[in-house]
Amino acid sequence: MAETLTPDLCVIGAGSAGLSVAAGAVQMGASVVLIEKGKMGGDCLNYGCVPSKALLAAAHRMESIRTARGLGIAAEPALDFAAVHKHVHEVIAAIAPHDSVERFEGLGVTVISGAAKFTSPRTVEVAGEAAGRTIKPRRFVIATGSHAFVPPIAGLSDVPYLTNETVFDLTDLPRHLIVMGGGPIGCELAQAFRNLGSAVTMIEAAKILPKDDPDLAAVVRARLIGEGVTLHEGAQAMAVARDIAGNAGGVRIILQSGAAVTGSHLLVAVGRRPSIADLDLRAGGIESTAKGITVDAGLRTGNRRAYAIGDCAGGPQFTHTAGYHAGIVVRSALFRLPAKANHGIMPWVTYTDPELAQVGLTEAEARKHHGENTRVLTAAFADNDRARAERTTEGLIKVIVSKKGHILGAGIAGPRAGDLIQPWVLAMSNKLKIGSMATVIAPYPTLGEINKRAAGGYYTPTLYSPRTRALVGFLKRFG
Secondary structure, rough: OOOEEOOEEEEEEEHHHHHHHHHHHOOOOOOOOEOOOOOOOOHHHHHHHHHHHHHHHHHHHHHHHHHHHHHOOOOOOOHHHHHHHHHHHHHHHHHHHHOOOOHHHHHHOOEEOEEEEEEEOOEEEEEEOOOOOEOOEEEEEEEEOEEEOOOOOEHHOOOOEEEEOHHHEEEEEEEOOEEEEOOOOHHHHHOOOOOOOOEEEEEEEEOOOOOOOHHHHHHHHHHHHHHOEEEEEEOOOOEEEEOOOOOOOOOEEEEOOEEEEEEEEEEEOOOOOOOOOHHOOHOOOOEOOOOEEEOOOEEEOOOOEEEOHHHHHHOOOHHHHHHHHHHHHHHHHHHHOOOOOHHHHHEEEEEEEHHHEEEOOOOOHHHHHHHHHEEEEEEEEOOOOOHHHHOOOOOOOEEEOOOEEEEEEEEEEEEOOHOOOHHHHHHHHHHHHHHHHHHHOOOOOOOOHHHHHHHHHHHHHHHHOOOHHHHHHHHHOOO
């Protein structure tokens, strides 16, 4: 039966971004319709952050046992990959109720299963089980996320391959996994499967982790190679075929150099694309590009009734970005308050071991924008007593400041980098200068002391200068 719903908000997509808006808005008194054609929880819960970190937890734990000889512990772990698979999916199942239809309906959200499609700037219709329903809200929030990009490489469509949406369904450990792509997803999963016992080959057309500081990426690169990952950088894949002769059911990758890489499984992790193709955005008066929906600083589209947030808006593709965007939209759509997104303080973390974290500008970006007004402060984990005690001394921190002490960015490659970056996010968010970090009292011995040590380096040239020595010498004369 045809039905028209007229809520305050129509949220399209039940991933991290959409769920955050729906939950916040309905609890503040707004009426909300939430439309989702796939799984509640979206990519993060089902195919992204949650399963990947669960898999990495098992892999890192296995590697830590294997490498504990330096601590006086000799052991060789045994793998039960079926149990690892079970662990990953138990973690998903444990979190799923928080993102479920039942929870959101209990909050008062009207949840519709189906595919949304704009029919005008004011309306969307729903296909699927809810066909015939028309939604005419006061405001739209598009939060449809993104999906794995599959490059147009000759023969790829003719061979079996994995993406982040299918790799966590494996119940048998790959004998030899080829990872195509050296971004965060590629690096994390390459290390995970290598730690679990697979032979792993990575193919990257440029350099791995290209968005990160090269000095920090080098720490991750060295660890991957040290653990036995075969890495091909600057290697363009030209063709893919079945490798029936060498690996029954396996794959063969032909590189631009003419070399061939063979393996039992192929994981494609070369980037992501916004999931917007089926929305008929043009009918909704909404513009988009290959990168995503076009939005202004307040995340509004060309249709003033519609916002786009999270991955589909073409910005940083992180779950915490989705949550941040949700807060901006709630303030704007419900309270009509001016709110703008500031991606300049958006942190990100690659959860390899060691981790790599960044907020703000890298050194290269700072020198490009600020030139000679850029100072770089560094400290090594090898000089941190806690890192020495735990034999996790790989890595460093780089803090980028102006000559006047304004913090422009910070990057860390080392143990718990994702936790250690958070004080820098706080400092940049509140426009604190480097002195605020340098004067922090850090408990000893902690990894967090590395933040204070790097910050203190800002004052070293002045404190230990000839001028300071002269001043001390002068004052000594007075007893």
